[in-house]
Amino acid sequence: KNQVEQSPQSLIILEGKNCTLQCNYTVSPFSNLRWYKQDTGRGPVSLTIMTFSENTKSNGRYTATLDADTKQSSLHITASQLSDSASYICVVSGRGSQGNLIFGKGTKLSVKP
């Protein structure tokens, strides 16, 4: 069964600290993996999109890595800010179309001053 598992479920860190969120998937065949940020009460916003041939991709203080062999991805946030408080969702596409996106349940990150 195609699944996307994220850990931890929730995380609290102090402002200025770094953190890493994990995503494991069993989706096959694999097309691409996406990370989204969802602020409370808003729709998800894309952070990164990676295909199987891309090991890392950055977007400002966000860096995503992908190991297609072990089917694992991580999202590293550097020098966290209060505005980073949000849910981070890992999404895997099982083929080259958006009709088969498998969403993880998300990691809820709280950044405290």
Add this chain to the structure above:
Amino acid sequence: NAGVTQTPKFQVLKTGQSMTLQCAQDMNHEYMSWYRQDPGMGLRLIHYSVGAGITDQGEVPNGYNVSRSTTEDFPLRLLSAAPSQTSVYFCASSYWGGIHNEQFFGPGTRLTVL
């Protein structure tokens, strides 16, 4: 560009009532979709469309209808609302084809069915 817009932002219905959730995009995207988001679950695909006149079912289509008469609009209809349809609904759009197409989400509609 306004991006993806959704109306209404909030809605309360009684069981058995019908309503239409509106979704529009001004980016000339071929692909549009509807998701629902429930606590403790990932977003689940309800219906999607790859162009005007073409729609298809997603993972959880029961109780919902869609149509796509124009590129810009993709309304979601609840024919007879049930409490199980209480959820937050998101509309999304993107270009079709390719593997780097970014999906743009609307702000969501929070629906409560009593």
